[in-house]
Amino acid sequence: MVKRIGILTSGGDSPGMNAAIRAVTRVGLNSGLEVFGIYNGYKGMVEGYIEPLTRETVGDIVNRGGTILGSARLPEFKDIEVRKKAIAQLKKRGIEAVVVIGGDGSYRGALSLTEMGINCIGLPGTIDNDITCTDYTIGFQTALETVVECVDKLRDTSNSHHRCSIVEVMGNRCGDLALWSGIACGAEIVVTSDTGFDEQDVLDRLRDIDIIKKKKHAIVVISEKITDVDQFAKKVSLNTGFSGRATVLGHIQRGGSPCPFDRLLASQMGEKAVDLLMQGIGGQCISIRDNKIISYPIEEALSMPQESRKPLMNLFDRLV
Numbered sequence: 001m002v003k004r005i006g007i008l009t010s011g012g013d014s015p016g017m018n019a020a021i022r023a024v025t026r027v028g029l030n031s032g033l034e035v036f037g038i039y040n041g042y043k044g045m046v047e048g049y050i051e052p053l054t055r056e057t058v059g060d061i062v063n064r065g066g067t068i069l070g071s072a073r074l075p076e077f078k079d080i081e082v083r084k085k086a087i088a089q090l091k092k093r094g095i096e097a098v099v100v101i102g103g104d105g106s107y108r109g110a111l112s113l114t115e116m117g118i119n120c121i122g123l124p125g126t127i128d129n130d131i132t133c134t135d136y137t138i139g140f141q142t143a144l145e146t147v148v149e150c151v152d153k154l155r156d157t158s159n160s161h162h163r164c165s166i167v168e169v170m171g172n173r174c175g176d177l178a179l180w181s182g183i184a185c186g187a188e189i190v191v192t193s194d195t196g197f198d199e200q201d202v203l204d205r206l207r208d209i210d211i212i213k214k215k216k217h218a219i220v221v222i223s224e225k226i227t228d229v230d231q232f233a234k235k236v237s238l239n240t241g242f243s244g245r246a247t248v249l250g251h252i253q254r255g256g257s258p259c260p261f262d263r264l265l266a267s268q269m270g271e272k273a274v275d276l277l278m279q280g281i282g283g284q285c286i287s288i289r290d291n292k293i294i295s296y297p298i299e300e301a302l303s304m305p306q307e308s309r310k311p312l313m314n315l316f317d318r319l320v
């Protein structure tokens with residue numbers, strides 16, 4: 001049976017990663033395993049920046065954002081020769097299996113390592129909610145709370161000045177942060193890669209909101225990587241009765257103390273990851289589906305289509 005496992009965080013950090021590190025470490029130690037922290041994602045694996053974790057090293061972190069292990073992006077990890085170096089570092093320390101906390105890219109690395117003989121289990125650590133096999137990723141709910149808090153504040157000042165706030169949120173190519181926050185904040189318009197962006201249509205709708213609905217402000221929540229929001233804000237000022245102001249929320253969405261949901265999700269998923277590794281299982285990733293913690297083969301997970309967001313989009317349309 002496996003005796004030594006490693007754990008790393010990779011890709012963009014997310015609130016709840018520390019709770020997952022703690023869960024994997026404590027469940028592992030309590031099950032008789034030795035647990036090693038691999039620092040700075042796959043970069044630390046290649047460089048051999050690996051140290052034992054104890055009950056104490058993971059104390060006082062369940063409530064902390066970020067990741068005590070550090071995170072990194074190492075594009076060279078796609079190269080088999082680089083992965084061989086990483087595996088040599090693990091073997092030198094007797095580490096036979098690894099828990100990888102990260103997004104879809106990190107999952108690809110975990111799958112490649114499993115195929116090379118190191119059993120890996122993936123945990124979905126990303127604010128983007130773009131891992132399609134799970135209803136929620138670790139960090140999404142906390143990021144959502146941050147977005148909602150910020151948009152609520154923008155609403156106050158927009159309302160005082162007859163402005164339209166155009167708020168750009170993260171999500172990579174996934175519109176969940178925009179759609180969920182748009183509903184929770186009572187935004188007037190949400191733009192994601194699913195809705196598409198018809199600039200003229202959005203300007204027309206804003207004119208209606210001003211002239212026909214006579215609203216004192218308007219909130220447009222828009223996913224990143226869709227348009228230049230500063231330029232769009234200028235067009236709003238020129239073409240509608242609102243004065244347009246753009247706010248890019250940026251990395252503030254990645255920080256902060258994880259909400260209870262993310263702490264619990266991370267703890268449950270961490271437990272499941274250790275249980276699978278102890279059964280000699282690798283190449284799987286952990287998901288929450290209909291409130292149950294389950295696992296899927298990473299290969300299957302990476303090609304799973306996203307569940308339709310149409311019902312939530314329809315709800316949004318019926319609320320404005």
Ligand SMILES: Nc1ncnc2c1ncn2[C@@H]1O[C@H](COP(=O)(O)OP(=O)(O)OP(=O)(O)O)[C@@H](O)[C@H]1O
Pocket residue numbers: 010011012013042072073074075076077078079102103104105106107108109110112125126127128172
């Ligand atoms: N095809 C691949 N094969 C091996 N390793 C990969 C592959 N794709 C990505 N990785 C490794 O995973 C790391 C993280 O991937 P990426 O930058 O896509 O972030 P992510 O895990 O998707 O997280 P997020 O998108 O939330 O920031 C990469 O820097 C690289 O080291």
Ligand SMILES: O=P(O)(O)OC[C@H]1O[C@](O)(CO)[C@@H](O)[C@@H]1O
Pocket residue numbers: 012103126127128170171172224254
């Ligand atoms: O921190 P970086 O490298 O600028 O990456 C930003 C990207 O990472 C994420 O925050 C998480 O994947 C995305 O939402 C965003 O597009």
Ligand SMILES: [Mg+2]
Pocket residue numbers: 011103104105172
């Ligand atoms: Mg990703």
